[in-house]
Amino acid sequence: MAFNDVLKSIGGVGCFQILHTILLLVPVAMLSCHNLLQNFTGAVPEHHCKLPSTSDLNHGSRAHFMKLFTSLNQDHKPWRCVQYQKAKDLLSNTTNRPLKGKMMEYCKEGWTYDRSIFSSTIVTEWNLVCDQRPWRQVARSIYMTGVLLGALVFGSLADNLGRMEILTWSYLQMGVAGSCAAFLPTYDGYCAFRFLCGVASSAISVNSISLILEWMPKHGRTLAGNFFGFSYSLGQIVLAVMAYMIRDWRWLQFAVSAPFVIFFIYSWWLPESARWLILRGDPCKALKHLRKVAQINGKQEEGEKLTPEMLCSEMQKDILLIKSSHSVLDLVRTPAMRRMSLCLVLVWFSSNFAYYGLSMDLQDFGLSIFLTQALFGGVEMAAKLMVMLFMTFVGRRVMQFGSLFLAGVMVLSYGFISQEMQMLCTVLAVTGKAFLASAITCMYLYTGELYPTEIRQTGMGFSAMNARLGSAVASALHLTGDFSATILPMIFGITPIIAGFFSCFLLETKDSALADTINEVEDR
Known part of the structure; x- marks a missing residue:
């Protein structure tokens, strides 16, 4: 039996998997609070x-x-x-x-x-207005640069040191750095510790989804992956509620950071990925974790039947694949892989570029900033639920193209509508962002199915890096300020439309077996 069969034998989607997934998704919800926090802590009052x-x-x-x-x-x-x-x-x-x-x-x-909405923000704290206004966006860009760096560094570290080692450290780093940023007296110190928060953000995101999927049997992975997206959208609603209740930026920054210390404490009781331990040559420790999982799931007898030799023999193919030498160059070395990787680069970059471009200045939409944030989160959750159904019945490629194209059309329309029509502008922006969230949810599953097993993690890591690059570029574009206020929606609308047409060149993977080698991809 393969490792998937091992998980099924010790309970499948049992009590452990449910509890494990919840404990990892709660920090992800708080993570989205950090990514969009400056919409509130950096609000510009009259x-x-x-x-x-x-x-x-x-x-x-x-x-x-x-x-x-x-x-x-x-x-x-x-x-x-x-x-x-x-x-x-x-x-x-x-x-x-x-x-x-x-x-x-x-x-x-x-x-x-005017302190009627917020008693204090970083803008009022350090007078980031008029000719100093770009420094507000600089703070956001520094955070997004940290997110990009975290994707580059912590992906490879997690493959070498372990998922839980990096995740536990990242919880601590996020909790301490975020709390320090809340009470430092200088702008430079604030930016430095927000940068550290951004670095930790990527590590938490990547390792959480890896641990969830690697402890989940095959039949539960699609649902678990979608719940990962739901938790991120739920976090946006949580942020809106917290910001409404806490109007001082320092206490709001502290409120979204302090829980990570709690996550750090209970993460010591979460097990390392048994699959990763076996592939790294430590089947005895993997067996110890698997037996504990079997006990929690009420399958103690089945757990006692497992042996280190059995685990290694059943995963021999995966062990050989992990030991083979691969690099990012393998993503573009052959024609089919090169075409596929180019299309995915555009899809990942454009989706996150437009998504964060719309998410970074909620004050532009005219409605209450708290209501706008809650609307974004609620509509996204509904959209992601629809994505699950459409991907199952319609297919991945059609869903990827449709969500990107419609998102681009909505955002472009928003750019041509007069800002005096605030309600219509908000509806178009919220709908466009919901389609972008759908595109991002689809591409996570689609990318994993397109890349072959022997280079899947490398491909996913490279894709995630392009996503972080897109969010960093979107943040940098906001530095142009009011001068390009009418141009930015057009840029954020055109890029997903272009990416949508490139997604048409990808293979449909619905009901298809996963490829294991690059040669299989070329043969298709």
Whole structure:
């Protein structure tokens, strides 16, 4: 019997698998909170130049004096970044009329912020407004760079050191670094520890899904993989609720970071992947874990029948494959693999590029930022449920193309709609993001079925790296600020449409046997 049969013999999808999956998915939900956290901790409130102290206002109400002190824009609100150049003349003005022909100057005494929604954000903390506004996006880009670096480093480390070793360390790193970022007094320190959070984020994501799937029998993997996506979307709703209840950015940052210390503590009782232990030449330790699992599932007798020799003999083929020498170059060495890898690079990059491009500035949608975040999460969960059904009955390739194409159309339409039609803009953005979430859910399963067994992990790791690159590039594009506010939706809409057409060149894998070697892929 193969390793899948071993898992079935000791209970299949039993109590252990259910509890194990839940304990690994709870951190994933909190992980999505970190990825989208700066929508709230970095929110930009209404602001204007700080007025002189109240004692200097010798005439009129403060509201009326503000009209004299600052010029109003076309929306009849004070300009955010400039004031009259000679404030002393205004203080001595007894006519209560705006002074004509006055020169404007940059806010010298700081800003006054509207604290009706958030009592504090990193923007109000370090005055990241006006000419300092790009630094807000820099903080987000630094976090996403950490996510990219984590995908590059921790993937290979997990294959060599073990999934649980890296996962346990990443929980601790996320908990400590996130909590430190919450209380550091300087912007530089905040960015440095958010970078460490981003590095840990990739390690948690990759190793959680690997452990879930490697302890799950074949018939439960599709459902478990989709629950992984559900937990990420659920985390967005959790974030909206937490941000609504906690309006101070430091305590919100701490609230989404501290639970990882709890995850770190209970992770010591989670077993290492038995499959990985066997492939790495430690069948005795794998047997110990398998017998504990059998006991939890009520199959203790079946567990006692297993031996190290039996485990090694049944996985001899996989052991030989893991010992063979492979590299990323094997993904492009032969014609069929090269075509497939190119298409998947575009699909993974474009999906995450557009997804995070839409997710990073919820204030642009006009509705309450809390409601928008909750809508995104709720609609995504419904979309991912539909993906499971469509992939089963329609097929992977049609689902991949359809979700990418429709997402692109929705995002492009959003870019051409006037921002005054806020409700329509929000509906188009939420629907487009739901289709992108569907595309991402589909491509996880589709990619695993397309790559052959001997190079599947390398292919998945390379794909994940392109996904992180897409999110990092999307974050960098937001640095362009308001200048490209109308251009960005078009960029985020065109890329998934192009990727959707490239996905048509991929093979359909519905009801097909998984390929084990590169030669099998070429023969197809």
